[in-house]
Amino acid sequence: MDFLIDGLLSALLLIWSLDPGLIEIVWVSLKVSSTSTLIASLVGVPAGFLIAFGEFSGKRFVITLLNTLLALPTVAVGLLVYTFICRRGIFGGFDLLYTQKAIIIGQVILIIPIVATFTISAVSRLDDRYRKTALTVGANAIQTAWVIVREVRFGIAAAIIAAFGRVIAEVGISMMLGGNAKGFTRTMTTAMALEYDKGLFELSVALGIALLAVSFAVNVFFHYFQGRVRE
Amino acid sequence: MVYELRNITKTFEQRTVLNLERLSVKKGKILGLLGPNGAGKTTLLEIMAFLSSPTSGGMWFNQQKVDFTGGKLKDLRRRVVLVQQDSILFSTSVSNNVDFPLRIRKAPKAKREQIVGELLDMVGMRDFGHAPAHKLSSGETQRVAIARALACFPEVILLDEPTANVDVENQIAIERIIREINRTKGISVVFTTHNMIQASRLADETVFLYEGKVARSIYENIFSGRIQTDESGRQLCVAQNGLRLHVQHDKSGPVRISIDPAIVEISRNGNEFSEDNTFKGRLIQLTDEQGRVRALVDVGVPLSVLIPKEVFRSLGLGIGDDVWLNCPAKSIEIF
Known part of the structure; x- marks a missing residue:
């Protein structure tokens, strides 16, 4: 028990003192995860819309495939991207391996199905009268889509938050494609794994607390925003 | 004639829900479509609002044949507006809802504010301008939906059971608004109802629909x-x-x-x-x-x-x- 309390106290001290090593790791994590979430949202939300509203053969298959990809293991994505960006891979010449860009590519692939699936679900649940109302008062396709986005904004925000939560907490892709290089590709999760291997629990616990704090802050912001809008 | 429909059918999964030999709507008049649930009234209004295409048959709007496959439906939609049964308002304020059609038509802001005020006055909802739309009662929602429809400055307004699920006070208000927009603005009105008395009160002409067809007599009871x-x-x-x-x-x-x-x-x-x-x-x-x-x-x-x-x-x-x-x-x- 003392061991746990000592670890926790040391971790809190590290956070309180704004330890530069800790800050750097948190910053890399936030930067990489935010970028991948942004890119995945820009792709996944419109894709979700197109799939939800589009009538095409194979629609059910696409939705089933996306649902299956929700359970995609991070190491599988890491391995897949690795085969493309390693020196012998098709994109080997771009020198992407062990860079933040490589992590972002892997994370984008990981969370596009999450954003798209949640968007499909939110849009499909929306009463069709919103679409018809927008059309009958004279909206064009883009204005109608905007009306729908506004109505399902909480569903889409939930999709983006879920995606962000998935990437900020993942370790497989960051480790395999980022290489855990200190000050460069070391994220909170890869640092925690390393510190655990070294038997140094203080930083590991401090990073765990930081990870939870980030997740908590994002959710608090979302609920505050949701509450303000619904008032 | 503002509308001419000939041999219009609509089929959903091999079930024909609409089979109209002929139907016309006179310009500036109020047409009541009477019929029980499942008579095809809503399907017909959606076709007339250019929101849905018929399976077969032809429709003429102001003597022009409507091409449901072409890309000109948006222009036609801007001349006709449908107020659905149990209307839905966007999740924003009452004023913003009425302002929406004006905003997408790029009307100047000052003009928009003036029109929104006038329309809310007309439907007796001026005091609710800043209220969140989702907090209104169903009768108030319907009145705001009519104001929003009028903000489109339509030639025709289609109302799907405008007084269904509203209290008597709102029913009277809505009927007054329908008469007023027809008389003062000259807007042609088509409304559906299964209330014979309401149809006879409001409509210049009444058509009875039964099982997707125009019935030769008005079935009641x-x-x-x-x-x-x-x-x-x-x-x-x-x-x-x-x-x-x-x-x-x-x-x-x-x-x-x-x-x-x-x-x-x-x-x-x-x-x-x-x-x-x-x-x-x-x-x-x-x-x-x-x-x-x-x-x-x-x-x-x-x-x-x-x-x-x-x-x-x-x-x-x-x-x-x-x-x-x-x-x-x-x-x-x-x-």
Whole structure:
């Protein structure tokens, strides 16, 4: 028990003192995860819309495939991207391996199905009268889509938050494609794994607390925003 | 004519829900589409609003044939607006909802504010301008939806059961608005209802739809039931609501029946009628209707009866009076 309390106290001290090593790791994590979430949202939300509203053969298959990809293991994505960006891979010449860009590519692939699936679900649940109302008062396709986005904004925000939560907490892709290089590709999760291997629990616990704090802050912001809008 | 529809059909998964040989709407007039649930009223309005295409047939809007496959539907939609049954307002303020059609038409801001104010005044919702739209009652929602529709400055306004699920106060307000927009703005109006009295109050012309077709007469007092044989071997139609009517028909099993209110006889004394299809009831509503009086009589279910004014005067009927109704065989139609 003392061991746990000592670890926790040391971790809190590290956070309180704004330890530069800790800050750097948190910053890399936030930067990489935010970028991948942004890119995945820009792709996944419109894709979700197109799939939800589009009538095409194979629609059910696409939705089933996306649902299956929700359970995609991070190491599988890491391995897949690795085969493309390693020196012998098709994109080997771009020198992407062990860079933040490589992590972002892997994370984008990981969370596009999450954003798209949640968007499909939110849009499909929306009463069709919103679409018809927008059309009958004279909206064009883009204005109608905007009306729908506004109505399902909480569903889409939930999709983006879920995606962000998935990437900020993942370790497989960051480790395999980022290489855990200190000050460069070391994220909170890869640092925690390393510190655990070294038997140094203080930083590991401090990073765990930081990870939870980030997740908590994002959710608090979302609920505050949701509450303000619904008032 | 603002609309001409010829041989319009609409089929969903091999089920034809609309099959109209001909229907036209006169410019500047109010057309009432009467019919029970499932008659195809909403489907028809969606086609007229260019939101849905017919499976076959042709529609002309202001003498121009509508091309449902082309990309000009948006332009047509900007000339016609549909107010749906149980209208939906966007999750924003009441003013923003009314402002939406003006904003997408890129009207100047000052002009928009003025129009929104005027329209909210017209529907009696000015004080609710800043209120969140989702906090309104269904009647208020419907009034704001009409204001939003008027912000489109349409040539035609289509209203799908505009007073369904609203209280009497809002019903009166909505009917007043419909008359006003037709008379003062010259907007052609097409509305659906299954309320015969409302249709006769509002419409210049009424069309009755039944099972997707224009019916040759206006069916009223429609009930679902089953034809069976009674103990004396005569055919008896037992309606789901408990009404039991002797009928003469080839059909058996589940049917729908309609009782023509103009043929139903009314008296203060049951002895005047034979026992067959005679019911005692209480008069619950009286409405003046183009030379006749429409009486609603509760015989366990509400039955509508049209009484010539002289008969009404001679009987001296009043609300709450006990009366007898007789439904002769010729008043009952089975389909």
